[in-house]
Amino acid sequence: MTAPQVELRNMTKRFGANLALNNVSLLIRSGTVHALLGENGAGKSTLVKCLVGFYHPDEGHIQVDGREHRLNSPKDADALGIGMVYQHFTLVPSMTVAQNLVVSGARLPAYINWQSELRRLAEVTKKLPFHVPLDVRVSQLSAGEKQKAEIVKQLYLGRKLLILDEPTSVLTPAEADEVLGHVRSLTRTGVLSAILISHKFHEVRRFADDVTVLRRGASVRTGAVADLTDDALAEAMIGEPVSKIVQHAPKSPPRSDIILSISDLRVNGDNGLPAVKDLSLEVRAGEIVGIAGVSGNGQLELVEALMGQRDRSGTMTVSGSPFNGTRREIARLGVYGLPQEPLKNACIDRMSLAENLALRNFDRVPLCRGIAMNYGALAQQAERLVAQFRVKAPSLTASMSTLSGGNVQRAVLARELTQDVRLLVASNPTFGLDFVACEETYRRILEARNRGTAVLLISEDLDELLGLVDRVLVMSAGRIVHEVSAEGADKRVIGKYMAGMKAA
Amino acid sequence: MDSTSIGWFSLPLAILGGAIRVSTPFIFVSIGELITEKSGRINLGLEGTLMLGAMAGYAISYLSGSPWLGVLSAGLAGMAFGLLHGLLCSVKRVNDTAIGISLIVLGTGLAFFLGKPLIEPKAPPLPSIGLGFWSTVPQVRAALDVNALFFVGIALAFAVYLFLNRTGWGLMLRTVGDSEDAARALGFPVLRVRIIATMAGGFLAGIGGSFLSLSYPGSWSEGLSSGQGIMAVALVIFARWRSVNALGASLLFGGAGALGPALQGIGVTGYYYLFNAAPYILTLAIMVASTSRAAPFADAPGELKLHR
Numbered sequence: 031m032t033a034p035q036v037e038l039r040n041m042t043k044r045f046g047a048n049l050a051l052n053n054v055s056l057l058i059r060s061g062t063v064h065a066l067l068g069e070n071g072a073g074k075s076t077l078v079k080c081l082v083g084f085y086h087p088d089e090g091h092i093q094v095d096g097r098e099h100r101l102n103s104p105k106d107a108d109a110l111g112i113g114m115v116y117q118h119f120t121l122v123p124s125m126t127v128a129q130n131l132v133v134s135g136a137r138l139p140a141y142i143n144w145q146s147e148l149r150r151l152a153e154v155t156k157k158l159p160f161h162v163p164l165d166v167r168v169s170q171l172s173a174g175e176k177q178k179a180e181i182v183k184q185l186y187l188g189r190k191l192l193i194l195d196e197p198t199s200v201l202t203p204a205e206a207d208e209v210l211g212h213v214r215s216l217t218r219t220g221v222l223s224a225i226l227i228s229h230k231f232h233e234v235r236r237f238a239d240d241v242t243v244l245r246r247g248a249s250v251r252t253g254a255v256a257d258l259t260d261d262a263l264a265e266a267m268i269g270e271p272v273s274k275i276v277q278h279a280p281k282s283p284p285r286s287d288i289i290l291s292i293s294d295l296r297v298n299g300d301n302g303l304p305a306v307k308d309l310s311l312e313v314r315a316g317e318i319v320g321i322a323g324v325s326g327n328g329q330l331e332l333v334e335a336l337m338g339q340r341d342r343s344g345t346m347t348v349s350g351s352p353f354n355g356t357r358r359e360i361a362r363l364g365v366y367g368l369p370q371e372p373l374k375n376a377c378i379d380r381m382s383l384a385e386n387l388a389l390r391n392f393d394r395v396p397l398c399r400g401i402a403m404n405y406g407a408l409a410q411q412a413e414r415l416v417a418q419f420r421v422k423a424p425s426l427t428a429s430m431s432t433l434s435g436g437n438v439q440r441a442v443l444a445r446e447l448t449q450d451v452r453l454l455v456a457s458n459p460t461f462g463l464d465f466v467a468c469e470e471t472y473r474r475i476l477e478a479r480n481r482g483t484a485v486l487l488i489s490e491d492l493d494e495l496l497g498l499v500d501r502v503l504v505m506s507a508g509r510i511v512h513e514v515s516a517e518g519a520d521k522r523v524i525g526k527y528m529a530g531m532k533a534a
Numbered sequence: 535m536d537s538t539s540i541g542w543f544s545l546p547l548a549i550l551g552g553a554i555r556v557s558t559p560f561i562f563v564s565i566g567e568l569i570t571e572k573s574g575r576i577n578l579g580l581e582g583t584l585m586l587g588a589m590a591g592y593a594i595s596y597l598s599g600s601p602w603l604g605v606l607s608a609g610l611a612g613m614a615f616g617l618l619h620g621l622l623c624s625v626k627r628v629n630d631t632a633i634g635i636s637l638i639v640l641g642t643g644l645a646f647f648l649g650k651p652l653i654e655p656k657a658p659p660l661p662s663i664g665l666g667f668w669s670t671v672p673q674v675r676a677a678l679d680v681n682a683l684f685f686v687g688i689a690l691a692f693a694v695y696l697f698l699n700r701t702g703w704g705l706m707l708r709t710v711g712d713s714e715d716a717a718r719a720l721g722f723p724v725l726r727v728r729i730i731a732t733m734a735g736g737f738l739a740g741i742g743g744s745f746l747s748l749s750y751p752g753s754w755s756e757g758l759s760s761g762q763g764i765m766a767v768a769l770v771i772f773a774r775w776r777s778v779n780a781l782g783a784s785l786l787f788g789g790a791g792a793l794g795p796a797l798q799g800i801g802v803t804g805y806y807y808l809f810n811a812a813p814y815i816l817t818l819a820i821m822v823a824s825t826s827r828a829a830p831f832a833d834a835p836g837e838l839k840l841h842r
Contacts, residue, residue: 104721120719123836124712125705133709134720138702 582641612740
């Protein structure tokens with residue numbers, strides 16, 4: 031059995047006045063998958079970075095197989111066989127998988143004879159349960175293949191403790207199952223032990239043996255997964271008893287008026303090739319239509335075309351009128367959006383919170399009369415919205431970039447949902463947000479829907495989608511390949527369509 | 535064979551000879567810039583480096599009597615300038631473009647100032663190899679009178695290809711230039727690699743400059759450079775960051791640069807300025823063609839942030 035047992039005791043780390051880790055202890059048993067749950071900022075990344083030698087803990091001990099070790103740098107962690115698979119890939123995009131393996135080796139060879147090197151790499155990787163093509167450029171691999179290549183790299187380097195940081199956030203359900211299944215069988219056969227950072231309860235339940243929940247830097251629950259219910263885990267994560275905030279409540283059937291109608295939409299991507307091909311769909315008032323799909327199948331281009339950020343051909347009408355994304359049409363037809371990465375796509379990060387909150391109506395009465403801006407009214411609106419949506423910020427004049435992700439999203443929700451919204455286009459609105467911010471976003475979207483807004487929700491998180499929408503469309507390679515109502519939708523079938531199964 | 539009997543054939547011959555001659559500084563400067571860009575930095579200051587190298591090379595060749603010593607010191611001067619660029623750009627929040635342009639001004643200024651006493655004297659030039667020995671036609675002999683540095687340039691292009699693709703250090707350089715995240719995760723010294731790459735680029739640019747003063751046109755004057763350092767940046771993009779392509783592209787630019795004088799040689803004196811503008815028009819055309827929205831800079835090192 032080569033899988034190590036790793037014990038962390040009394041780990042404490044301070045960044046200035048911020049206590050990021052507060053006396054955290056946990057035990058990773060040999061040959062098991064240990065899950066690490068917690069909200070953003072709970073300390074999961076900090077803990078794990080101490081384990082790979084990026085940070086030095088102020089206090090605490092790390093024991094591997096019973097022997098105490100001091101990890102002063104990533105090299106020490108390497109020597110102990112500790113390796114991490116990061117959320118954003120650390121593979122070099124312009125090089126092939128084989129070149130990436132060679133460049134990450136412990137010693138960089140002086141001269142490389144590629145013919146013999148490729149043969150040697152093929153030999154070594156043949157024994158691993160994963161297979162990735164060795165001489166394809168990383169930039170041409172799918173996200174799932176990149177993830178597998180990262181894991182192959184760690185195994186090739188002989189790691190015994192593998193740390194996986196939200197590895198499945200960019201994978202289809204089937205790919206996620208495959209990757210985590212492989213990791214699990216590797217731990218079962220004693221090849222390695224693993225730490226899995228995740229926020230998905232079902233993943234933790236299916237693939238982890240033990241779990242530790244962190245909250246505000248402290249470990250609040252630790253134990254075998256089998257002994258803890260989902261509710262217990264959720265409660266440990268946020269610190270208060272959790273009632274299912276999001277009800278898939280009985281809703282009034284959608285009204286018959288079609289708000290959004292798209293037909294034969296064709297959009298080209300950045301590389302000039304078609305990203306959206308002959309797409310047609312309809313959304314009615316009071317209905318949430320979800321588009322599921324793996325990132326990179328045209329969703330981004332679709333949303334950009336809808337919001338007027340990208341050229342398109344085909345027709346798009348909102349409440350019967352053609353829509354091209356001009357400011358006047360937006361105000362008149364009530365089309366608003368919650369894009370992904372709101373700081374980048376919905377805000378101007380150098381401008382103040384108050385100014386960002388006014389981006390939709392700064393050119394209308396009462397904030398503006400003719401060419402004169404009424405900054406008093408602007409500040410009043412900002413105060414009102416901040417109170418109503420509980421946006422936490424240093425001040426109203428603080429620059430947007432100083433807000434946390436969750437608060438940026440609250441600000442965007444405040445701005446968009448307080449307009450007269452007839453159509454809401456939400457694209458991965460909860461990506462990167464913590465548990466509480468996610469629930470709030472879902473609640474607001476459902477409230478909007480109950481008020482009669484038509485909602486188009488594009489999300490790469492299938493569970494989130496199925497919990498909110500009335501109808502699911504699956505998008506793959508730029509087309510809608512499957513449509514099904516949310517009740518009674520089979521995740522596995524949807525997953526297959528997401529992965530490229532052709533429409534029946 | 536009579537010199538007049540080759541008639542119109544003298545034009546392509548002159549262009550060939552000119553291409554070889556004029557391309558030589560391009561080869562060195564573009565491969566130097568290629569190495570720097572592969573590490574993720576753009577060095578716009580090569581024009582100044584080139585002038586400094588030209589002056590240093592001429593000065594040392596004059597003072598020591600050995601043109602090769604001059605070439606070496608031109609390289610060292612260029613390397614010092616590359617070090618300056620590398621160090622300055624390593625400071626946080628310093629704008630690479632601004633540093634590059636200020637180095638053009640500094641390098642050119644230093645070269646002119648220190649080179650004032652060198653305008654009159656004649657320094658020993660670089661030797662050339664007469665590949666046209668088999669012909670009795672003077673035009674053929676003149677065209678195939680190839681400078682030794684040209685052969686060094688060819689060898690350099692292949693050596694750099696091998697370095698980038700077959701050595702561990704080459705892989706490390708490419709990693710640093712393509713993904714700083716990956717380089718840091720692997721523990722590569724990103725700043726050090728970039729500074730050394732910029733120094734190497736400066737060294738080669740200095741040598742390219744020494745060619746101008748020691749071979750063609752072969753004397754030190756303040757109008758020596760015709761913008762080779764700046765055009766090299768376009769050349770590297772045209773060559774898609776591949777050194778052997780850069781060799782071919784340099785020959786192309788050299789041919790364009792030789793067009794004017796070659797046409798004059800056969801008696802076409804009209805449109806003199808238009809033909810002399812050929813290399814610049816070529817640069818512009820290439821930049822326009824390379825910046826199509828459809829396939830922008832797919833081969834660019836990622837850290838140059840040239841794609842969206």
